[in-house]
Amino acid sequence: MIFQGNVHKFGRDIDTDVIIPATYLVTFEPAELAKHCMEPIFPNFAERIKPGDIIVAEDNFGCGSSREHAPLAIKGAEIACVLAKSFARIFYRNAINTALPILESEEAVDSISDGDELKIDTNTGEISNLTTGLSWQAEPFPDFINEIINAGGLIGYTKERIAREA
Amino acid sequence: MALANDITAPGSIREFNKLGIDKVFDRDKVVLVPDHFAPNRNVESAEQCKYVRDFARAKEITNFFEVGRMGIEHALLPELGLVGPGDLVIGADSHTCTYGALGAFSTGMGSTDIAAAMATGDTWLKVPPSLKFVIDGELPPWVTGKDVILYIIGMIGVDGALYRAMEFTGSAISKMSMDGRLTICNMAIEAGAKNGIIAVDERTREYVRAHRHQDDEIEEEFGEPEGVAADITKQADFISDADAVYEQVYNIKAEDIQLQVAFPHLPSNSKPLSRVGDIGIDQVVIGSCTNGRIEDLRQAAKVLAGHKVDTNVRLIIIPATQSIYKQAIHEGLIDIFIDADAAVSTPTCGPCLGGHMGVLAAGERCVSTTNRNFRGRMGDKDSEVYLAGPAVAAASAILGRIGGPEEIIDGRDQ
């Protein structure tokens, strides 16, 4: 998929209590969760961004709890994709399982500024900064992760498996 | 084994239901523990717990633990002998890494991963590179597993072990109790690790044997534990190969580890107590899957005995499971707590994640024996959490500021 949107840049170690504080973990509805996405550091985040915008962050994005509500809140806020230098591992899995597009690239993150306009092709991993004209290539996913993504997430993938083995 | 709680299980169940199958892969190997917002804190959490309860009944899940039998999951599973050496445990809770202390491979995942595992009994895993932490020598008085792990996270950072296995070894670990080891592995995730692991030794075997038979009623109801835990004495040791490859080896002198306090808003902001300075506090919480075990309560009681909590401080103590609670009553610890003006609660995660039973207001400061001090973790975004072990937490409650047990009683007494 190809996404185009403006950058909201965050620092390192953006944790899951910031992405969605625990007190709101009483629903799995993305739109409901989105109301409190990033609340401790960026109140009314979902209202203040445009649908299709892109989160760019430094290292260790999504560290902390295993709550799948974190990628769901970001999806609910209509963020198109998240580009970071690195992701915490549970968040990484959860993003794939819930079909939130994510990409890793140190160089890209270093030279992208808040507000830049990006175009990201998640199939090829190509990241273009339309504001500065620079572009980068992110690491593509390993094959089996692509299989999960192509099946629409882990549940689709598991469904196919169960059907095959039945 | 696949595990989930009242916050994450609803997501797992919802995804599980999309698969169009009517059974879990093994009703004895799915564990559901409503512990986070339970006993129900409001209507929404009551609905979540009910959703989990209904599923547990419909699928005849053996290991569903209702309020009254419930404890904080990561204290409860080892206590009931549900996890043991060589087991593979995945849980929709990041602190599932706790069971590495028993020689299990255990790691946290999200609700959807657990849904797929509940259906198929399978999951995908990448073998992580390993980091080895060798802690040799004698830990100073009062210093526990909590200080060891805060010290290590302070040294390597909150992503210092990203996607790695953290193995803890050395003479200080060999001498450490299982409670202390569980605390260390519990916080491996706070360094970004996939899992923490400690080699199985005689102490582990003793623990597993004792806890398997601790409660005959439970055994009667749930049957004999399966797998390695059922027959630990006959199994080969679970220890690292002599030629195991480590990405990095850290050698730490136990004597260098002082009592630690992690400042807001990251567990890696740890400092020795001697460098903390004068920090007034409003609340102290002693409990959680990190430090709500009997040994933690004993340490707190040792400090609190014969003292009163400062009038400006609220001290909340939460034994992690029913049996720890009962043990604490038998040992007279609860009397000591209540005489000191502490509030003692039934097992729950409660304040640890800003859920209930001690949520912080804006500007309030809390010393907590929990594992995370992220912004807003225990309440308002402008509240502050300082992480420490039970001795510092108890002493701080008496002093009204962050301080150590040696200000209350002589270190040689312990």
Ligand code: SF4
């Ligand atoms: S006590 Fe805290 S860290 Fe442990 S499982 Fe409960 S909420 Fe999570």
